[in-house]
Amino acid sequence: MTPTQEWTLPTRRLGRRVLVFDRVESTNDVAAALAEDGLAVLADEQTRGRGQYGRTWQAAPRSSVLLSVLLFPPPPLRRPALLTAWATVAVCTTVRELIGTSARIKWPNDVLLRERKVCGILLETADSPNGPQCVVGIGLNLSQTAADFAAGGLPQATSLGQFRSEPLDTHEVARHLLRRLDDDYHRLCRGDSATLEANWRHHLDLLGQLVRAECADGDRYGRLVGLSLEGVELERPGATRLRLQPEQVKHLDPVVPPS
Ligand code: BTN
16 A cells, blocks of 8 residues: 655654545554554545444545554653543643634543533554553544534534634644654653643543543542542542542543432
8 A cells, every 4th residue: 555645754753754545444553564653544435434333434425534654652751641641631622722712621532612522532552562552542533513413423522613604624733743753752752641630631621520530440529639640639528538540440421410
């Protein structure tokens, strides 16, 4: 398979080589096979795009950014929770810069605009001969209309195009996003995870709320009193506290008390 374009972005690590395809099965698969740290793969269309939990991810040609980045993270960054936070925050920053509206992260890896999903992220890790690798796949909706989503059975989805009048170009948005991802990854590589943590907390927008933490061994309820990449802290009745590892928490959602 031959890319139709190859870009070299003036970044530090991510996107110094970007392979651009008209059509692939899944950008995640192309990236996973290429053993090059920071390589990005962008496609106008996917024929077997994957979502979380084995779902398919479908998008009409050039309606979305379909982007995967291959990383061989240094040991302190080899944590899915941290890499997911990194990718979701970079998407939120990009969204704000493009449409001037603040996006929210829905734990763990969705980005919402006005409570509708605008972006999904799929992180896939594997052991490779070059060490542990991680492919971060991003599907960011750009030009679909509400009618397109309704026809596809996705009434809870939205696109950036629904928030601005001028059209957005998938390639331009991908370059923009790659620069954000690269800046934020560079900061992490220098040992600054506090900036990411603060931005992640801000975009999750759950601190102080009553939440339900869905874990493999059952649900936990409480007021969210602490949130960092090291722990999710819930205050429970009787002022007892429960601390969970982010990796333990499959979903974290606000609970609306019955009226
Ligand atoms: C989700 O279920 O929300 C995650 C969707 C991830 C979709 C992206 S599109 C680019 C990359 N290639 C894939 O096959 N999936 C991810």
